[in-house]
Amino acid sequence: DVKVTQSSRYLVKRTGEKVFLECVQDMDHENMFWYRQDPGLGLRLIYFSYDVKMKEKGDIPEGYSVSREKKERFSLILESASTNQTSMYLCASGMGDQETQYFGPGTRLLVL
């Protein structure tokens, strides 16, 4: 079974803090993705990566950055957290050919 893990299920941070969200997959997938999910807006792609040290902007990259130093790990960084970044953050990984994606359990981030 594919396993995607995220470092925290729940996180509370203050405005202006730097926030790191970690994601690890154990299936040697090339592709990894970060989404956020908000009521009424669905899943929106923040950043993705098709290879180590490679990153591509998704639909809403502003206020975020990412790091992929190892194939199995993809980190999302909020450089200076703001209240509008309160959301559910979902990491996913996938195989290169069919783009099926497998999701981690999500991190619920609250920025006060």
Next chain:
Amino acid sequence: RKEVEQDPGPFNVPEGATVAFNCTYSNSASQSFFWYRQDCRKEPKLLMSVYSSGNEDGRFTAQLNRASQYISLLIRDSKLSDSATYLCVVNPFNRRSGGGADGLTFGKGTHLIIQP
């Protein structure tokens, strides 16, 4: 702008009934299509891929109409455990064809409630 449109529901359906959802997509270049299921406060999980010829997995049938750019999901003999949000998902490009790297586009989901 790439879009995937779904009726958000909720669909309230009695147990044992058949229910169908549709989803439309705007990007005619889309090449891969999926249905994901998401339970309350959980992550989305792949339910099934959707193939041009249509495909069936137990009580679930998925169909694709490229000409009209819509995807459907049919659930027969619905169970209480089918209650969830169903996400229509489209991949605009296929990397095997050397296409771009846009990732998947998700619909906002259709909420299904199966009632006893």
